[in-house]
Amino acid sequence: xxxxxxxxxxxxxxxxxxxxxxxxxxxxxxxxxxxxxxxxxxxxxxxxxxxxxxxxxxxxxxxxxxxxxxxxxxxxxxxxxxxxxxxxxxxxxxxxxxxxxxxxxxxxxxxxxxxxxxxxxxxxxxxxxxxxxxxxxxxxxxxxxxxxxxxxxxxxxxxxxxxxxxxxxxxxxxxxxxxxxxxxxxxxxxxxxxxxxxxxxxxxxxxxxxxxxxxxxxxxxxxxxxxxxxxxxxxxxxxxxxxxxxxxxxxxxxxxxxxxxxxxxxxxxxxxxxxxxxxxxxxxxxxxxxxxxxxxxxxxxxxxxxxxxxxxxxxxxxxxxxxxxxxxxxxxxxxxxxxxxxxxxx
Amino acid sequence: xxxxxxxxxxxxxxxxxxxxxxxxxxxxxxxxxxxxxxxxxxxxxxxxxxxxxxxxxxxxxxxxxxxxxxxxxxxxxxxxxxxxxxxxxxxxxxxxxxxxxxxxxxxxxxxxxxxxxxxxxxxxxxxxxxxxxxxxxxxxxxxxxxxxxxxxxxxxxxxxxxxxxxxxxxxxxxxxxxxxxxxxxxxxxxxxxxxxxxxxxxxxxxxxxxxxxxxxxxxxxxxxxxxxxxxxxxxxxxxxxxxxxxxxxxxxxxxxxxxxxxxxxxxxxxxxxxxxxxxxxxxxxxxxxxxxxxxxxxxxxxxxxxxxxxxxxxxxxxxxxxxxxxxxxxxxxxxxxxxxxxxxxx
DNA sequence: ATTCGTTGCGCAATCGATTGCACAAAAATA
DNA sequence: TATTTTTGTGCAATCGATTGCGCAACGAAT
Numbered sequence: 001x002x003x004x005x006x007x008x009x010x011x012x013x014x015x016x017x018x019x020x021x022x023x024x025x026x027x028x029x030x031x032x033x034x035x036x037x038x039x040x041x042x043x044x045x046x047x048x049x050x051x052x053x054x055x056x057x058x059x060x061x062x063x064x065x066x067x068x069x070x071x072x073x074x075x076x077x078x079x080x081x082x083x084x085x086x087x088x089x090x091x092x093x094x095x096x097x098x099x100x101x102x103x104x105x106x107x108x109x110x111x112x113x114x115x116x117x118x119x120x121x122x123x124x125x126x127x128x129x130x131x132x133x134x135x136x137x138x139x140x141x142x143x144x145x146x147x148x149x150x151x152x153x154x155x156x157x158x159x160x161x162x163x164x165x166x167x168x169x170x171x172x173x174x175x176x177x178x179x180x181x182x183x184x185x186x187x188x189x190x191x192x193x194x195x196x197x198x199x200x201x202x203x204x205x206x207x208x209x210x211x212x213x214x215x216x217x218x219x220x221x222x223x224x225x226x227x228x229x230x231x232x233x234x235x236x237x238x239x240x241x242x243x244x245x246x247x248x249x250x251x252x253x254x255x256x257x258x259x260x261x262x263x264x265x266x267x268x269x270x271x272x273x274x275x276x277x278x279x280x281x282x283x284x285x286x287x288x289x290x291x292x293x294x295x296x297x298x299x300x301x302x303x304x305x306x307x308x309x310x311x312x313x314x315x316x317x318x319x320x321x322x323x324x325x326x327x328x329x330x331x332x333x334x335x336x337x338x339x340x341x342x343x344x345x346x
Numbered sequence: 347x348x349x350x351x352x353x354x355x356x357x358x359x360x361x362x363x364x365x366x367x368x369x370x371x372x373x374x375x376x377x378x379x380x381x382x383x384x385x386x387x388x389x390x391x392x393x394x395x396x397x398x399x400x401x402x403x404x405x406x407x408x409x410x411x412x413x414x415x416x417x418x419x420x421x422x423x424x425x426x427x428x429x430x431x432x433x434x435x436x437x438x439x440x441x442x443x444x445x446x447x448x449x450x451x452x453x454x455x456x457x458x459x460x461x462x463x464x465x466x467x468x469x470x471x472x473x474x475x476x477x478x479x480x481x482x483x484x485x486x487x488x489x490x491x492x493x494x495x496x497x498x499x500x501x502x503x504x505x506x507x508x509x510x511x512x513x514x515x516x517x518x519x520x521x522x523x524x525x526x527x528x529x530x531x532x533x534x535x536x537x538x539x540x541x542x543x544x545x546x547x548x549x550x551x552x553x554x555x556x557x558x559x560x561x562x563x564x565x566x567x568x569x570x571x572x573x574x575x576x577x578x579x580x581x582x583x584x585x586x587x588x589x590x591x592x593x594x595x596x597x598x599x600x601x602x603x604x605x606x607x608x609x610x611x612x613x614x615x616x617x618x619x620x621x622x623x624x625x626x627x628x629x630x631x632x633x634x635x636x637x638x639x640x641x642x643x644x645x646x647x648x649x650x651x652x653x654x655x656x657x658x659x660x661x662x663x664x665x666x667x668x669x670x671x672x673x674x675x676x677x678x679x680x681x682x683x684x685x686x687x688x689x690x691x692x
Numbered sequence: 693a694t695t696c697g698t699t700g701c702g703c704a705a706t707c708g709a710t711t712g713c714a715c716a717a718a719a720a721t722a
Numbered sequence: 723t724a725t726t727t728t729t730g731t732g733c734a735a736t737c738g739a740t741t742g743c744g745c746a747a748c749g750a751a752t
Binding site: 049052 | 419
């Protein structure tokens with residue numbers, strides 16, 4: 001009775017002097033099982049605390065009801081939040097989530113993806129490492145008919161579903177918000193332009209200026225400024241300009257924060273003398289002083305959408321998936337670092 | 347050739363006109379397999395991109411090389427960081443990590459734990475939800491011989507391994523640091539005292555004061571102050587006192603931040619006029635102005651230790667585990683919000 | 693009384709991999 | 723040459739659950 005081992009249908013069968021098939025059918029409410037047998041089996045199963053073993057089920061059915069998630073690191077807020085979105089949807093549909101972290105290493109990523117081909121997951125949601133350009137490990141997955149969905153950082157060489165965010169529009173929104181606040185000389189912290197998201201953000205900045213007939217001044221675009229340190233230093237050089245810019249749109253929150261901190265040290269009031277807006281809506285944005293205006297990336301929704309797409313492809317099975325791309329709208333979160341000073345122009 | 351299905355040992359066997367057993371043995375370098383057969387099998391396996399199916403393996407061997415992790419939410423920095431520690435160790439030992447989030451709900455937690463009894467994981471690392479007092483779902487796990495390790499939030503009714511942090515010592519360190527900086531009138535933001543960690547932190551505060559023969563002033567202990575809002579408000583009332591306290595030790599970083607923000611608004615210099623130290627070392631601590639002194643909880647190390655304990659128990663198998671408790675030393679991270687003004691006393 | 697349909701259940705195969713045992717053929721020994 | 727040992731491989735069971743098929747037993751219809 002003090003069964004330390006797990007309980008199987010065979011254990012139940014033995015105790016009731018019946019076959020395992022009958023137990024299985026009784027538990028699954030097969031129509032050809034008598035009422036009393038059904039009840040007897042259910043009762044004993046409950047009593048023995050029986051739960052069907054996932055591996056046996058999975059081996060037979062082909063599905064282990066597990067989604068794989070591949071991200072650079074979960075201890076970055078963005079990815080942790082995406083993961084939450086994925087988990088929400090997965091749970092709704094009875095899937096568990098297996099997590100893999102590449103730590104931005106292509107070697108680790110390849111190893112992880114390869115190890116997933118062996119039946120551990122029904123499908124994979126991935127955001128590739130910064131190093132990744134080759135796609136052969138993902139092609140292997142696809143060859144084995146394991147559905148794949150990218151988010152945020154896709155590999156464009158693969159024809160699979162993706163969930164992205166409209167960085168361009170987010171940037172346009174932010175810059176237009178600054179313009180609406182009366183800002184006319186808007187500097188820009190740009191990121192490394194070989195990365196799509198940063199290129200799009202800079203493009204959005206340029207587009208917004210042009211839309212509003214503001215001159216694009218080359219010196220106001222500070223390249224490669226995405227860390228707190230570089231933001232701090234870039235702010236220093238910006239403030240030395242005459243006439244001084246009256247706003248900054250940064251491609252990232254950390255550099256925006258660096259700018260904020262330097263401004264304070266320089267005795268400059270934000271937003272009275274200079275407005276600042278960042279991108280990503282990191283958790284520290286509402287916590288700094290003044291709270292930082294930023295563009296939210298809808299991380300949780302991104303996770304949800306990715307999971308929905310993946311589960312659809314898993315269920316479709318066999319049939320060729322029809323890759324679709326979901327582009328999410330970012331949301332401008334206006335905080336005090338950019339409060340309006342003047343009425344927006346009509 | 348265009349095999350869209352996965353490749354099994356039987357596929358290899360068929361192509362080489364041998365039995366599956368031989369393939370299995372050849373791949374596992376069984377001594378009784380001829381060299382040429384071994385090579386032939388290995389070559390074909392590589393060519394067909396064969397990977398042993400995890401479910402078959404798991405069903406036979408009993409181990410699926412998967413660790414379960416149960417946390418309230420991964421999008422909280424502390425848990426995400428613990429998860430990283432777990433993942434590091436798990437990967438080193440060839441385990442994957444299955445993630446479960448209770449969202450602080452006992453119902454969800456129970457459902458999750460129950461669904462894990464069915465062979466999906468070899469063991470579980472858990473931090474229970476804030477609601478959890480009952481332990482029957484964990485007892486079920488233990489009955490099925492699935493190893494269990496708690497971290498940070500254990501259930502004391504269960505005799506299993508745990509990894510904790512010494513909140514008491516962390517608090518003593520922080521308060522002694524303030525004292526060493528010349529502070530004599532140190533206020534304290536306390537958390538809900540029915541939660542162990544907060545009780546310990548307050549106890550550490552009291553202990554440090556007594557050790558240094560400082561009077562414990564009841565009015566200086568502000569209860570239930572762990573959010574940014576309550577920190578802000580509590581700071582207001584503290585600053586109205588005469589004589590004004592010259593330091594605050596907060597049981598949490600968010601309330602410390604609230605205090606920081608109010609101090610700035612009140613035109614009070616931190617740390618010149620009042621020092622502030624928090625607890626948890628949230629990621630925003632180094633980012634605010636001035637950077638916030640805090641006590642780091644060694645989250646990653648906590649995850650590593652938990653994973654090490656769990657894997658040990660998994661490998662020990664069958665035999666009765668000997669529960670052990672690891673208590674980690676927290677680390678005081680001194681930042682500008684508490685820079686010393688005076689030389690410490692001898 | 694015979695036939696047919698239904699009900700209730702067991703046998704055995706299956707999913708993928710491993711492994712104890714048996715049994716040849718080859719090699720080593722007497 | 724006869725016997726023993728070693729080597730190389732296959733058969734079949736196993737892990738846990740499901741399911742097509744077969745086969746009784748029973749009731750209803752002819």
